Amino acid sequence: MTEVYSFDPLIIKTPYEITYKHSYGKTTKFFTSLSDGKLMATRCDHCKQTFLPPRSDCPYCLRETKWVQISGKGRIHTFTTLYFSGEKFLKDLPFQLVYVELEGVDTLFLTRLKTKDMKKVKVGMKIKMKISRDPEWRSSDIWAEPDE
Amino acid sequence: MTEVYSFDPLIIKTPYEITYKHSYGKTTKFFTSLSDGKLMATRCDHCKQTFLPPRSDCPYCLRETKWVQISGKGRIHTFTTLYFSGEKFLKDLPFQLVYVELEGVDTLFLTRLKTKDMKKVKVGMKIKMKISRDPEWRSSDIWAEPDE
Amino acid sequence: MPRKVAVVAGGLSYFSKARRDKTQEELAAEAARMALFDNDINLSKDDIDGTIVSYFSDHFENQLLFGSIIQDYLGFNPKPSVRIEGGGATGGLAVRDAYAHVASGLLDVAMVIGFEKMSEVNTAKGNEFIALASDTDWDFPIGGFYSGYYALMAKRHMEEFGTTEEQMAMVAVKNRNNAQHNKFAQTNPKMNPYAMKDGGKITVDDVLKSPYVAFPLKRLDICLMSDGAAVMILASEEKAKKITDTPIWITGTGAGTDAMRAGDRPRTLSGVPMLPHEKKEWYKELEYPGVHSFRAGRESARQAYKMAGITNPLKQLDLIELHDAYTSSEIQTYEDLGLTKYGQGGKLIEEGVTALDGDLPVNPSGGLIGAMHAVGATGVMQGVEMFWQLQGVAGKFHGSDKTQIKNAERGLIHSHAGTGTYVTATIMER
Amino acid sequence: MPRKVAVVAGGLSYFSKARRDKTQEELAAEAARMALFDNDINLSKDDIDGTIVSYFSDHFENQLLFGSIIQDYLGFNPKPSVRIEGGGATGGLAVRDAYAHVASGLLDVAMVIGFEKMSEVNTAKGNEFIALASDTDWDFPIGGFYSGYYALMAKRHMEEFGTTEEQMAMVAVKNRNNAQHNKFAQTNPKMNPYAMKDGGKITVDDVLKSPYVAFPLKRLDICLMSDGAAVMILASEEKAKKITDTPIWITGTGAGTDAMRAGDRPRTLSGVPMLPHEKKEWYKELEYPGVHSFRAGRESARQAYKMAGITNPLKQLDLIELHDAYTSSEIQTYEDLGLTKYGQGGKLIEEGVTALDGDLPVNPSGGLIGAMHAVGATGVMQGVEMFWQLQGVAGKFHGSDKTQIKNAERGLIHSHAGTGTYVTATIMER
Numbered sequence A, B: 001m002t003e004v005y006s007f008d009p010l011i012i013k014t015p016y017e018i019t020y021k022h023s024y025g026k027t028t029k030f031f032t033s034l035s036d037g038k039l040m041a042t043r044c045d046h047c048k049q050t051f052l053p054p055r056s057d058c059p060y061c062l063r064e065t066k067w068v069q070i071s072g073k074g075r076i077h078t079f080t081t082l083y084f085s086g087e088k089f090l091k092d093l094p095f096q097l098v099y100v101e102l103e104g105v106d107t108l109f110l111t112r113l114k115t116k117d118m119k120k121v122k123v124g125m126k127i128k129m130k131i132s133r134d135p136e137w138r139s140s141d142i143w144a145e146p147d148e
Numbered sequence C, D: 001m002p003r004k005v006a007v008v009a010g011g012l013s014y015f016s017k018a019r020r021d022k023t024q025e026e027l028a029a030e031a032a033r034m035a036l037f038d039n040d041i042n043l044s045k046d047d048i049d050g051t052i053v054s055y056f057s058d059h060f061e062n063q064l065l066f067g068s069i070i071q072d073y074l075g076f077n078p079k080p081s082v083r084i085e086g087g088g089a090t091g092g093l094a095v096r097d098a099y100a101h102v103a104s105g106l107l108d109v110a111m112v113i114g115f116e117k118m119s120e121v122n123t124a125k126g127n128e129f130i131a132l133a134s135d136t137d138w139d140f141p142i143g144g145f146y147s148g149y150y151a152l153m154a155k156r157h158m159e160e161f162g163t164t165e166e167q168m169a170m171v172a173v174k175n176r177n178n179a180q181h182n183k184f185a186q187t188n189p190k191m192n193p194y195a196m197k198d199g200g201k202i203t204v205d206d207v208l209k210s211p212y213v214a215f216p217l218k219r220l221d222i223c224l225m226s227d228g229a230a231v232m233i234l235a236s237e238e239k240a241k242k243i244t245d246t247p248i249w250i251t252g253t254g255a256g257t258d259a260m261r262a263g264d265r266p267r268t269l270s271g272v273p274m275l276p277h278e279k280k281e282w283y284k285e286l287e288y289p290g291v292h293s294f295r296a297g298r299e300s301a302r303q304a305y306k307m308a309g310i311t312n313p314l315k316q317l318d319l320i321e322l323h324d325a326y327t328s329s330e331i332q333t334y335e336d337l338g339l340t341k342y343g344q345g346g347k348l349i350e351e352g353v354t355a356l357d358g359d360l361p362v363n364p365s366g367g368l369i370g371a372m373h374a375v376g377a378t379g380v381m382q383g384v385e386m387f388w389q390l391q392g393v394a395g396k397f398h399g400s401d402k403t404q405i406k407n408a409e410r411g412l413i414h415s416h417a418g419t420g421t422y423v424t425a426t427i428m429e430r
């Protein structure tokens, strides 16, 4: 498994592999709702704040939050196109990332923008969130598309 | 790559792999000397201390150390037999670990003990360090055997 | 003069082999809610001036910068925060760091948040990660595994001092059985809904018959591996007196270190650092620091006793929460803390001195063997336990009065990493 | 009153994309030797009472508990030590923690040891590790990459305030070209034997023509990734005066935090935390904290200025070492630090205010773009640079007099993590 990469100095090359079993805990419902075509956020009625990504506990008062459905419509707050990335996403390049302001949500949401015409993209443009039919149980199961 | 391990809560199983290129830096000589059948330690003449594992810098005075050859003969300071271990070494179980006091060395050295008769092993028993002919460029390239 | 520092609140999550019902940050919220809402305090969340975040390794979740997620999740932005790490002693170091932040005036009220979620990898991989906290060039590649390192040290202690496997087993029985009165404990299926099913009381015979993991250590000699969280709130004297009528003062803190590879300890260059009640001639024959003992533990105790004015720990301490990673290391630590002479630790457990009804109870909570070892939470859990004990409310929180040490006025918490690479000792007083 | 705390010595290693000639601990020894032996001090290694160890991630070496290896390798056992971590701000947090340890009386003389060796994985994996320091449930899986996050923030800054790519390029030129007079700098092949071969001076045109990594950020807008180490020694007032005739005092320290996911910043719940010289009406229209700015940077500056009695930073500071992870973030940080109004950062670089010969030079060392970014070493490097500048010996250490800011009496070091998750500001004075 180990191979020598250099002798002076001695450098050895070794792979290391880990298998993670990651629990989404109380945010599970976000992912399982996607199969019903529903986009869910969490809300603290006490603090009148709606969170996406969902938070099971309100950061302001530490009360438990409740689930609310959102429309998935919104506007672009800012955007970029990536031409380089970390190892895992090199195969996807180039791609677009956006922060979106979603109706009924107090936080901005970071997601990919899928569009055929990047030149038309601008701050304030209307978007709609889309849900993958082939879930990977990741935040990448949803993305934004222009809503025209 | 990702598979679902449970839906409630949602638990996803994902492998993660890293390839390390690890440099032994200034301790390189320890490993390259093994192919000449030499066991090398480092010494600070100022502090009169000999270190194995080798240290390129003396912890007492921060001067740079020099290389010295050692005999590899010594005695068992303490021992154990492992019946369980971390993932990587499960295949080797059971095996013996010892701290050895080596001639001319001020530190104790942790290594495997390879012996056919574990029942004879005791604190103070004479051992001799052996060098692998099939190096993996790891500290496991040397080990202790009874020296009788 | 630095400012006086008090503990004013504590909170714990239930501990479990796998708390899959919650994410790591949700577990931290469970403990934080208890600290803020279930203690008898005059304090709101907004009164917290900053946080000290305590967790061991990014490896367990493959999430770097987790400290930021915790600070954020609990809603403390934009206030100061820092993450502390030092292996098994992470929690103890975090408590000490919070002390430094408050004593120096940087924070008036500080929350210490300790947690670890070790269940997102399998147990053998978890053990491997822990072994990656030994030297990966030298000690890990030969089959490194912490139970092996501790077995080597325990064997040397047996050889040097005559300590027995039966004495070690007694430690396991004490701690495991104490845990049966603590509802947070992982080995307590009667009170903890997330406990292991095969928990409950054990006997010396059970321990001796449990399979060897690394001779002389058996399965029941070894601590748990847990998911969970623990939270403490510390405050300056001025604030503490407004927050609670019964602040618990931190009157001493010490931190020691030792070689990453236990074999590198300079056996011939040092003697035993002396405690006030000890005599040099006791240890004339003793090679020190050897692998039989923890120099860092001794050094941390020396500093903490000096700061707190303790000259005879066995008499002046009312209880101890001690990092019992292994039964052998609890015995070794009795000696490092000066509760008895080096070599006499085995006798101490045999004589019942450290039992729940002994002169100096050690690990009324159940410790790492009976209650939990969620690395970054562990030292903080000890602080919470000591806080409740000294306030006299341990029974209320544990769900059983049996663990409350009567009239406890002063205690020590002891946090420990690696083969003794980092150790902290902290004195808390009513 | 907490004790006064001074910096009394500093040391650096050469920085490089890959220092394969040495292990991480050997690099730390290189910097520690310089701190102990090449500064004009009356101090021996045995006078150090404890260490604060600063590194970002176990992932880069697959060695957990590395803090212990460093403490051990440099020969500080059995004295106290603790590891501090907070992503890119690790170094700044470590300096602050050392301040707390000395001010609180826990340590009289403390060594801060910062290092990182990022070359043991390839660059794309290194970038992925850094991206694992963003939320791995939400931000990482969509293609998370820090240059992308900063691009989103930079684009919003451009949109909101009219900042231009040319202004960003000017920051790169300033820092890269400053680095050509600093022998430790990774982009300086004339003076640093481990430098990149294609280093040297650059022009605005070079930056604008370099390929986009994430629009609007181009390759030359982005900081380096380095191997290396940096060491500072801090001391109490009493000790400092014995150690050196020219101690440099730490007169202010602040730490701020913000949401792990930049989108979670509560845009509608907070206003701009005001600095003494600012007027509320400046920011009536500004949604804050947005993703255009770093609330944590603002908060850290507010605390540090208050502690140091600074009411007008542009006038009262003589130089700044600033965490220029991106050219855009240097411009954003000008505003967070109150050197100019929010929105006017681009003008500041355009007008040459932060140039080596400007009113308030920023990053005379070359910063993260010109000199190095070995994460855990970075904030400590800034402290070493500031120490040498305020002592007036920067020329001697840099190997060129060009970088020494004349008569520098007071400076600020600024350390920054994530998308602004942790930021520290520290004021140092002659």
Ligand SMILES: [Zn+2]
Residues within 6 Å of the ligand: A044, A045, A046, A047, A048, A058, A059, A060, A061, A062, A063
């Ligand atoms: Zn709320």
Ligand SMILES: [Zn+2]
Residues within 6 Å of the ligand: B044, B045, B046, B047, B048, B058, B059, B060, B061, B062, B063
């Ligand atoms: Zn020496």
